[in-house]
Amino acid sequence: MEGWCGMKLRRWGAGLLICGYLLLLSWGIIGHALKIPAAGNTLGYFVVWDMFCGWQAFDNRTHFIAEDSAGNYYRVQEPWGAFQPFGHVDRVNYDVSNQLAPRHIRNVLSHTDHPPIDRVYVVQEIWPKQFNVPDRLWSSYFHEPKDQQSYFNLRAICAADGTLIESNPDWYVAQGLKSIADNPRLRTQAQGASPFYNTFFNPRLAAEANSSFSAADNGLTN
């Protein structure tokens, strides 16, 4: 009898587990297909299969440059050797959202010998990806000389403890903004408009003032 009960319980337990797991996988697929924000969180990462969803035409590397009070510059790079997790690129370069930058700065500076640092510049280096093609392929496919040029973009300025002092748009965003700002009509309209934060009129405060006034005056409202 006990064995039969145990078997039944195991079967029910397995059934519940299967149902739960299938629901979880379905949630990931449906959430991803319909782009429901509920699937775009930490747990969602485990059930959303969005492999290779993004791509860029330009390659980039991030440089961290420390400046001391005497105006000397230092490369904020692990002198013990940067970890390269998935190939021959340093770990910090896989941080597309630049969230690791403050910690990276703090970690390298706290474990290295250097004069007191005033600020750390975070610089993006960008180049078109076709220049990644090896020379032998370049010469057989492209007819132009391989004339690679890197572009640099000051992404942020941080303090020695990694605290953000100044932040600039990402190079890709900056390119998009430039192309929009290049439109004279839009530029004129943007210059003509004056977005502002109104400190003179606040509907909620006005409503509160009105309601207290009406309460005091026995129901008089405007």
Added chain:
Amino acid sequence: MSVKRGVKSLFAGLERFFFAEEVPYGLALVRMCLPTVALIPMFRRFFRVRELYSADGCPQQLAELFGNGRLLPELPAEFAAALYGVMLFALICGVFGFRTRLSFLIGGLLYIYFNMLDAIGTMTKYSVIAAHVLLILSVSDCGAVWSVDAVLKRRAGSGGLSALPVRVPVWPARLIQILFAAIYFGAAITKVQTPEFFSGEQMRYWLVSNWNWPNPIGELMALSPALLMISGYITVVWEVTFPVLAWRPLGRFVALGMGVAFHVMTIFALGLWIFPFICTTCYLAFLQESDIAAIRGILRRLRIRGGWLGRPRVIAAMLLERRPVMVPLAGIWLAAGLAVAVGSVEADYRLDVYGIRGNGALLALPAMDTATVRQMINSQEPLREKDKFFSFDIGSMVMAGQLANSRSQFAAGEVIIAQCNLNPPHEDLWVECVIQDAEDRVIDVAGQFVTRDQLFAKFNYMTAEKLVPGQYWVVLKSSGQEVSRRPFELTGDVSVEGGAEGMLSN
């Protein structure tokens, strides 16, 4: 009545699908192979535990990337090293099937913990797949065959080594199979949502990225748009049909065979090494008892003996049997785990990640040249015209709206198709295509606006009767500057009657 019967047969079918009993050979193979592959990148990171996963380093939690804050505790380096060692030990125990469930439960949870701690340099989608499978293995009977546990159990019982293997419900294997159906279906949805996947741009840029290991074949493929488009469509068709074919008697060989081919190609095309092996080792969950019998039959016919493969687990089991009677197996596991943890702390100390003890002091930061730095910091260099373009080519065949071949010789009367591929982001451009003869005399010019959302632009040139056989150039210009030029030779009879006057159109 028939509806009731239909529902009943559906449930019976589902019950057969999930609870049919088989000897878990497939799962046992997954148990041995998957953690072995998953351990390779984790072993590499053992030398960097302090830096990647401890409070003395710079972990970046997955939850932080999603704006959920630091969900997990970041432990002092010594504790992180100890736990990391336990994770490696537990997964190795899982491979050999020693206290299998306990091993996978502890190893799997620690694997997820360490992956989530370093979302930049450890966590990837293959870690997610491995995490799913490790947790499924922890609730399965994957240790029922070909394991230390199984040998111990058989030797403790009356059957000895010749006892028949146990048969268990197949649902854990089914969950792994369903996981893969979901993965491929989800990946297909991602591709369907990315139009640039089908036009080849996305793959091209991935193939010329150097973010993974070297990928020489990928770089070659990147320069063949037709191949990219064809392989893109094949991939999506395979991913969508995988859930339909995977459980068909013959269909599963097609689905899994194509899967193996696809994943092997990603090694050479994308430079991925761990991802393909994580996936293909999980395919072993699709193996049925009858497949193993067939494989055994083939091996027997080929006179290949595999008995030695089981020797390590038998030796391990014999050693474990010599323990004092009052010490339970879990106690041995815990004692060994503790020893590994202590060893890991010692290893972390001796590895001296930051080089402080080896150097006798903190290592110095490398200095940089002031002029170089100032140029980097103050650079406002605008993008060169030629850097807005990926490539420029001429040919005669169009596939999915794009130039699919490359030619430098055309017969009189043929249409020459010139196409430039652009690197986004770019602004709205005025792009010109100029036909010049060998003496650089301009014959025809055509231009078109290429808006910021366009990834390529095409020009058709009808050679017709305007050109005589000879050498010519097609020159691509953007904002009045020459970006690229391609030579071509026009051959054939001058007197060929063309269908239309020579013209450039777009």
